[in-house]
Amino acid sequence: MSEPERVTPQMSSREILDFLRRTPGYFMTNNERDVSQSDFKGRIMPSTTLKVASYRDAAGYFAFEISGGVSVHVDLLRKQINPFEKLRLVRKAMPNTLLQTVCRGRNLFGYRPYPDSTIRETVRLFSRYIDVWRIYDFLNHIPNLLVVADEVKKAGKILMPSICFNTGPEHTNDFYVGKVQEIIDAMGEDIILSIKNHSAVGSPHRIANLVGAIRSRFPNLLLAYHGHNTDGTDLGRMVSAVLEGVKIVEVADHGLGGIYSQAPALSFIQILHDYGFQPPGFNVQPIVDASDILRRERRVYERFETPYRGFDPTVKRHKLAGGAANIAFEQAEKLGLMERVHEVMSDLILVNRELGNIWSVTPGSQIFWTTAVNNVMHGRYSKPSDDLKRLLLGQYGPFPFYEPPEWIYRQVLESNRTDGKRWRQILRDEGGIRKIPDEDFDLKRHQLVEKLKRPVTDEELCLYLQFPRDAMDYLTFEERFGKTWLLPPEVWLRQKGFDEGERITIPDYDGKTHTIDVVSTRRVGDSVQTSLLVDYHFQSYTTPVPKRTAGRS
């Protein structure tokens, strides 16, 4: 039998891992999902993804990360797309590339822990399409990964547990090697271990040092590196990682990526070429072609790109994950806090230190940022969020290095208590990881059927279990307005009406082209009447729009 040139979804996870172990060189995963931490990445419509799918598929990436993290929720919330359907579309368009997701352990694709039954059902259903499960816990508390890991293995998919990486006196090689040992003890060595450098911290030297330490202890372990280019030096870290034996590195299309995304694939290939490293089975031209298309397509999303374009070497101090900093800036702007943002950033550094110098990644990054903002606006720890309380109570897991000072416990846990309990008592009574009771799936299904007045699929139920209100809104929307993934982004993200004579061209699932021609727009009282030619058939729609709300100022 001839040696395959690349991994494909048709191979078993065992075959894939064996192929990676015996094939010299390095592999790349294109992470479109993580192309930015700003609003931008949450807006990219499948229409754009599908436009370049054939090029990406031809390139020969190890995997394509298009699901997971916040994207599952955002698909429902802002794109009105079924995250499962998105995966079906991508799978059809990229039949030769593994699909990858990132999952927050017990928190799945959300911000708080889910019951075991919901976790298992979600992993089982997503595994219909997902080949590689990159999983992490923001406290590096390995038990939080076990239910997901177990279900991924049952599904026969590739398990990629991560160690979240950070810098500081506590973040020693010994600590991380110990975590890797914990992972191996729980999951075995038929995994790919990922180093998750979400905050883009550490120098190339530090990364090389860490990889070396892990490799010397676990020489046969397959390693992957996930980083961000926030500070402009991730190419250096990526190269160091590969030189030290990392097998898979996450990259971005140069036409789509930016300061907060992964570094560009092509630049990475060019550097490693001079070191004599090649990506096996990889074709460069398709990534050039894909980026040419993405550059043009990207203009449609212009208004969602972060207004803070420069590199951010200060990430080493504030440590906000990837581009969480730019979301933070955007939020600060909305809150009218821009004048005081330097105060927030300074407080954030303090918060990081006070809250255990852990890992500023979801949901930790949100907790830290919100805490810093509230500290500046309302006084330090005087308006704690519920999630901060959960963190201090250890409901996400234990602090790995040290616990916050007692005054913070007191301030946070005793805040808004009506029972007069003191923080130590609260910690005793409510602290620690709680077993969350399983959901009654039959009851939930019945609720959903009652609301939708039709049978529901397992996938729809799964979305409802995770995001009850937003899944419901989405399903109602989809029934009324159809599949938004068919729409070009310039229609979905439209910010003005359509001109008479304007034509919208829509390719459908089967590749057939449909057209909607705008004939006329007429205001009649508190309604707008839009006449369209839909596939050359005249249709007229009346939309109630009170005059005062029509159009956006």
Added chain:
Amino acid sequence: MFKKLLVANRGEIAIRIIRSAQELGIKTVAIYEETDKAAMHIMRADEAVCIGSGPRKDYLSIERIIQAAKTTGAEAIHPGYGFLAENPNFSKQCTEAGLAFIGPPPQVIIDMGSKVIARKIMQDAGIPVIPGTPVLDLGEAGEKQAVRFAEEHGFPIMVKAVAGGGGRGIRLSKDKDELLKNLKVARSEAKMAFGNDEIYLEKSLINPRHVEVQILADDHGTVIHLGTRNCSIQRRHQKMIEIAPADLPRPLLDRICETAVRAGEACYYLNAGTVEFLLDEEDRFYFLEVNTRIQVEHSVTEVVTGVDIVREQIRIASGEPLSLAQEDVTFRGVAIELRINAEDPKSNFMASPGVVQIYMSPGGHGIRLDGAVYQGYEIPRYYDSMLVKLTVYGFTWSEAVDRLHRSLSGFAIAGVKTTIPYYKQIVKDPDFISQNFDTSYIETHPHLLDYQEEVPEMEKLASLVAEINAHGYNPYAES
């Protein structure tokens, strides 16, 4: 041959008649009521006359229709089906006005319109009829007659209006109490529906198959048949799906057809008609009735025989002999016809009037459409809800079913609910595919109503485009 013909009908049958007339070089006159002025048959005819404000009453006005024929110089009137098609006075007054009535003479319509007389004529001709009674006496005497009949033949029993037809004026009784109650109800219904409260009883067959034979009879003493149709799939005695030929052994088919010709001869039939039979579980067949008109389902017969029945009707009415003899009639393949109505099957087939916003129809080999609908047409609520009649041909039953499936998927109709999704369910049903159906099919397959409404994806997206256009931004993308 006539030079000008008035079509005393509307909808698809009016257009169907106009087509054959135009092929014969005959000018056509359409009539319409004010409430039906957008109907397609008006556009298809050479001339059109508004016969009144409507709705419905003017299409039933013999006087106005004959006047329209006189005014336009029409020499003949084709009544189509429904409206005045089986009204003997219409046939009579046309003749008296010097107009050729394209249908049987009044006496045949009277005889066959009376279920009791028709049964008597057929019995005298040795044609098997379902056991039944003469017209029941009024009051207690009638009740006694009914009970005696029930004791002799057993239940179930049909109470039928003498003047009934098309499934109307029929009541099924499963026991004595129900029978006595139905006698009163049926009599009062018959009075209201037909202006004639005469009723009679017939033994009801259990889940019979409905088989009918198309006959043609000219004024030169020739009666021929054009084979059978199976019209078993009915909803409340209204036919929904018709098939030609009936799926019966050849010798049985031959006997039924020969019997139908004898029935035509026995009642001195003239023009096109349909002799209907019921078949019991042991393949015994009984005369049911003669329909003295062209029928909706005539298209399946035309498709498997190649004979243009309307063309023959016009020729017969003009005094010409039939253009073909019995031995010239050959049958090839299978035809299935569906009535695609603007109705909501999920709401008890309630009519769904409204504007047809999108209308796309299928085409290709083996598909015939007799329609009266166009995009933008507002379906009036006053008339029947048929949008288009779909007839498919297949060399075999299975080929015809495959084609039916394709045809139904080829329709795109928006703006009104239609029976298409329901038919799509039927076409997939294993019992239908294996031809395992009788008159109980619809009521024994209620799960066929369990389907999702399909709104074309582009229509949904277009409504989103309209929403974005109206707001000046996409309210669903902003958060």
